[in-house]
Amino acid sequence: MSVTELPRTDPVRTEAPAAPPRTPRKRPSTDDNPMRILITRPRDRVIIYALLGLMGIVFAFPLYAAVKKSFDGAGLGNYVTLFTQPIGDVSLPMTYVNSFVLGALHALIVVSVSVLAGYALSQLHFRGREILFAAILLFLAVPGTALIIPIFHITNEMGLFNNFLGVALPEAALTIPFGVLLMRNYGSNISESLIEAATLDGAGHFRVFWHVFLPLAKPAIANLVVLCFIWSLQDFLWPSMLFSDPHMATAAQAVSSFSNVLGRTTEEFGRYNASLVLLAVPAVLFVVFGLRFIVNGLTSGSTKD
Amino acid sequence: MSEQVTTPRRRRSRSDAKTAVLFLIPLLVVYAVYYVYSIVFLAQTSTERVGIALLRPIQVGFTNFINLFQDDVFLRSILNNLVFAAASIGASLTVAFFISVALSAGVKMRKLFYLLFLLPALTPLALVATIFGSMLQEQYGAVNETLRAVGLGGLAQAWLTSPVWAYTAVILIFCYLIGLPIMYYTADLAALPTSALEAALIDGAGTFRIMGSIVYPMMRSTHITVILSLLLGSFRALEQVLFSTHGGPGTTTQIVGTYLYGYVNSGGKTIGYAAAASIVVLLIALAISIVQMVITRKASR
Numbered sequence: 001m002s003v004t005e006l007p008r009t010d011p012v013r014t015e016a017p018a019a020p021p022r023t024p025r026k027r028p029s030t031d032d033n034p035m036r037i038l039i040t041r042p043r044d045r046v047i048i049y050a051l052l053g054l055m056g057i058v059f060a061f062p063l064y065a066a067v068k069k070s071f072d073g074a075g076l077g078n079y080v081t082l083f084t085q086p087i088g089d090v091s092l093p094m095t096y097v098n099s100f101v102l103g104a105l106h107a108l109i110v111v112s113v114s115v116l117a118g119y120a121l122s123q124l125h126f127r128g129r130e131i132l133f134a135a136i137l138l139f140l141a142v143p144g145t146a147l148i149i150p151i152f153h154i155t156n157e158m159g160l161f162n163n164f165l166g167v168a169l170p171e172a173a174l175t176i177p178f179g180v181l182l183m184r185n186y187g188s189n190i191s192e193s194l195i196e197a198a199t200l201d202g203a204g205h206f207r208v209f210w211h212v213f214l215p216l217a218k219p220a221i222a223n224l225v226v227l228c229f230i231w232s233l234q235d236f237l238w239p240s241m242l243f244s245d246p247h248m249a250t251a252a253q254a255v256s257s258f259s260n261v262l263g264r265t266t267e268e269f270g271r272y273n274a275s276l277v278l279l280a281v282p283a284v285l286f287v288v289f290g291l292r293f294i295v296n297g298l299t300s301g302s303t304k305d
Numbered sequence: 306m307s308e309q310v311t312t313p314r315r316r317r318s319r320s321d322a323k324t325a326v327l328f329l330i331p332l333l334v335v336y337a338v339y340y341v342y343s344i345v346f347l348a349q350t351s352t353e354r355v356g357i358a359l360l361r362p363i364q365v366g367f368t369n370f371i372n373l374f375q376d377d378v379f380l381r382s383i384l385n386n387l388v389f390a391a392a393s394i395g396a397s398l399t400v401a402f403f404i405s406v407a408l409s410a411g412v413k414m415r416k417l418f419y420l421l422f423l424l425p426a427l428t429p430l431a432l433v434a435t436i437f438g439s440m441l442q443e444q445y446g447a448v449n450e451t452l453r454a455v456g457l458g459g460l461a462q463a464w465l466t467s468p469v470w471a472y473t474a475v476i477l478i479f480c481y482l483i484g485l486p487i488m489y490y491t492a493d494l495a496a497l498p499t500s501a502l503e504a505a506l507i508d509g510a511g512t513f514r515i516m517g518s519i520v521y522p523m524m525r526s527t528h529i530t531v532i533l534s535l536l537l538g539s540f541r542a543l544e545q546v547l548f549s550t551h552g553g554p555g556t557t558t559q560i561v562g563t564y565l566y567g568y569v570n571s572g573g574k575t576i577g578y579a580a581a582a583s584i585v586v587l588l589i590a591l592a593i594s595i596v597q598m599v600i601t602r603k604a605s606r
Contacts (some may be wrong), residue, residue, distance in 0.1 A: 009467065035409035035494055035520075037502060044512035048407050052418060055404060058422050059481070065447035066436045072445075113331040120328035125320040134598060139340055141594030143541040145565040146583040149576060150343035152569070153359070153393065173339035173544070176332065205324045236431045236544050237566070252429035255548065259435065269445045276432055276439075283428040291420065297484065299492035 070277050072270030079098070079274050087275065088261040089246035096282055098164075099233050099250040105168035107228035109222055110179045112170070118183025119209050125197055133184065140177040144170070144237050155242050162245045167238045169189050175231060179224055185300055186220035187213070223297030226290040233283045251279045344587070350580035357569070357576050367580035379582060382564040383589075389560065390539035393479040397486035397531050402524070405490035406516055419487075426484025434548035437478050441465050441549075468557045471550045475558045478545050486531045487537075493527045494520075526604050533597040534587045540590050561586050 039045050070078055083094050121133050151170045160166025190213070198208045232250075237254040249257060255276065262272040287294065329440050353362035373379055404422055404537055408415050440447045441464035449461040464470045501523065505515045543562035546552055552559040552567065559567075565586065568579040 016358060035406060035497070036411040037499070037506060038406070038410040038515060039412075040506065040511050041511060046510065047412070048412065052407050053405065056401065056418060056421055058364060059425065061447075062425075062433070062436045062481075063439050069439070069445070115334040115336060116328045119472070120325040124325040124328070125365055126322040126325045128466060129325075132329075136336075137598065138338070138594055141540075141590040141597075142340070143536050143586060143590055145541070146347075146586045147339070147584060148565060148569045149357075149580050150346040151339065152357070153346060154338060154342070169335075170339060173335050175549040176335055176555050180332065189425065205321075205328075209328075218442075230427055234427075234429045236429065236547075241569075252431045252544075255429065255431040255435050262332050269439075269442075272438065276436060278433050280428050283392065283432075284424065287424055288420065288425045293424070295423075295488050295492070 003280055004267070019049045036284045047154055053169060064275050066276055070274035071162050071271060072273070073272065078271045079204070082271065082278055084274055087254075087258050090249045090261075092275065094247065094253045094279060095254045095279065098248055099252070099282060100229075101164055102171075102235075102250055103229035103232035103237070103272055105164055106171045106175070106232045107225045108230050109168060109172035110175045111224055113176050114179030114224065115214065115217060115221065116209075117180045117203075118187045119213050121180065121184040122187025123208075123213065124170060124195075124205070126169055133180075136177055136180050138177075138268065139191070140181065142174065142177075143189030144174055147211075148237075148241060150211075151238075161242055162248060164248070167235075167242050168232075170238050170242075171232060171235055178227075182224055182297060182300060183217065186217055192215050220297075220300075221236075223293045223300070226286065228295035230283065230286055230290070230294060251282060260295065347580045347583050347587070350577050351584050353577040354575070355577045356574050359576070362577070365577070368579045370585075372578065373581050373585065378559060379564060381556060382559045382561045385558060386539045386542075386560050386567055389475060389479045389542070389545075390536045392476040393483065393535045393539070394532050396480035397483050397535060398528060400480070401483040401486040401531075402490055402521065403516070405487050406520060409491060409494045410512075419491075422504060423484040424486055426482045430482070430544040433482070434478055434545050437474060437481075438465065438549040441470075441474055464548055466554050468554055471558055475546055475550060477555045478549055479539075479542075482545070486532065489531055489534075490524065493524060497523060499534060500582055529600055529604070533593060533600070537590060537593050537597070540593075 039048060072078075072216050074081070086092075117136070119183070121129060121136075146172070155161055155166045155170070159168070162167070194216070195208055195212060200206075203211070234252060235250070236252040239248075239250045243249065243253065247258065254259065258272060258275045258279075260276065262268045346440045350359075350362075352364060354365045354369075355362035404418075408418055411573075412418070439445075441449075443449060443461075443463045446464070448464065449458075452458055462470060464474060483500050492577060497520070501519055502515060505519050511517075540561055542560055543566055546558055546563045547566065549573055550558045552563045561582075565582060568575070568582065
């Protein structure tokens with residue numbers, strides 16, 4: 001029982017490098033899965049499918065309801081006008097661009113800080129390393145809402161209101177503990193002999209980092225990048241606190257501005273739902289195409305030590 | 306791993322400390338500004354009576370904290386957080402566990418199901434909560450329309466203005482967002498030793514017997530991971546409530562996240578008080594985090 005924590009990284013890590021963008025449809029992903037032997041009786045199979053189907057319907061209902069509602073009133077026209085005219089001052093296509101810019105900045109900061117720290121915490125030997133790592137991880141727990149007041153103040157002092165960096169920085173600060181956990185876990189699994197061989201060849205740590213560690217860490221970095229984009233797309237708190245310019249509104253932030261503008265007549269309600277469906281599109285695309293990275297990143301991150 | 310710190314089997318180990326500092330500088334800068342400075346700032350502000358402009362603070366000692374613990378809304382928020390966390394934990398230990406085992410057992414359309422169950426937790430929660438809210442809307446909401454369509458119009462309600470139903474709605478939202486537990490379970494199921502399962506199969510136990518009395522207890526450490534991460538997650542929650550019930554009706558569904566968010570956004574005259582509330586929330590979160598670390602450390606021994 002005590003070992004179940006450790007091997008968690010293994011299935012994750014071995015899968016990560018073998019993640020070509022297009023996997024054949026019939027990939028035998030469950031063949032190496034012990035649970036496969038679980039369903040033996042046909043009756044059990046029927047019950048399992050019935051329960052899964054039922055839960056699937058329940059889970060899909062909100063999505064179905066939103067899509068159905070989105071055609072109320074002007075039908076497909078609801079969608080067309082959302083692209084052609086701004087809602088309030090917010091242009092819907094622009095929220096996609098803004099979310100993307102924010103996600104890219106967020107990912108850039110998190111990856112650079114975490115990879116460097118991950119190298120130090122997994123490959124370098126110094127006193128107090130484990131305590132430092134534990135102290136860094138402690139901040140995984142910090143709820144963003146508890147830091148609104150100081151971060152509002154810090155952003156003001158730095159003059160970063162209505163600036164993408166002003167939002168990307170607090171987002172990154174809250175993601176970095178996770179990023180470090182991910183990179184350090186990954187780094188600890190890199191065979192030491194590889195790094196050691198490079199060091200004995202006379203390469204300094206910066207060269208080893210750049211030419212050995214970084215290329216080896218690519219799968220973990222990919223996971224982290226996708227997660228950063230997802231979290232930026234999800235983040236409502238920081239844009240809503242630190243952006244007041246409607247031209248900078250992100251997709252998550254637009255949810256609240258749209259609900260203020262689009263009233264409550266049947267027609268507007270349909271248009272409002274259409275806007276919600278469209279705002280979900282970037283996140284859904286990211287999840288559909290990046291699910292493997294997201295799952296690998298989140299589950300390997302959950303393994304501490 | 307940690308033993309290597311005390312046994313310097315590498316010749317260069319003495320110089321590592323200096324190099325390590327260089328590699329850690331960006332991290333230390335971010336932590337110094339966004340965590341250390343933030344927390345010092347909060348601690349200082351929490352003993353003052355001051356507005357958001359931070360002009361002319363008056364020292365009030367621990368008054369803010371004393372008032373906070375007599376503030377029914379704050380205490381109710383903490384209680385609600387625990388209730389909503391308990392609901393999502395309940396849903397995870399049952400529904401998420403079942404979904405994960407079923408999907409791992411080689412069902413067809415596995416990827417589609419997986420996507421369907423994970424998607425809500427990975428899209429903007431503001432959207433998920435808004436859609437829940439709009440489904441429950443009295444006049445045009447999908448729930449009431451469906452009820453009317455099937456001739457149960459008498460059951461149609463003003464869901465979000467009734468305390469009981471609003472509370473139930475938030476609980477359902479929390480139960481809906483169980484993507485992370487499903488991922489944790491699925492990852493750990495893949496690493497499960499098969500021998501115990503095979504033995505049970507030879508004994509002729511059915512799928513559900515094996516699920517309940519063999520697999521379930523074997524996943525003990527995953528259950529703990531799930532419980533603690535959901536408990537922590539509830540203290541990070543904001544949009545789930547803000548976009549569905551706005552904490553209402555009244556303050557019925559208020560959670561810590563909406564409490565703090567609301568305080569700062571409502572003019573911010575009493576920032577010292579909100580800072581004290583932030584400190585309390587931080588301490589709770591850090592306490593849970595420490596428990597989590599101790600347990601994980603023990604489990605990996």
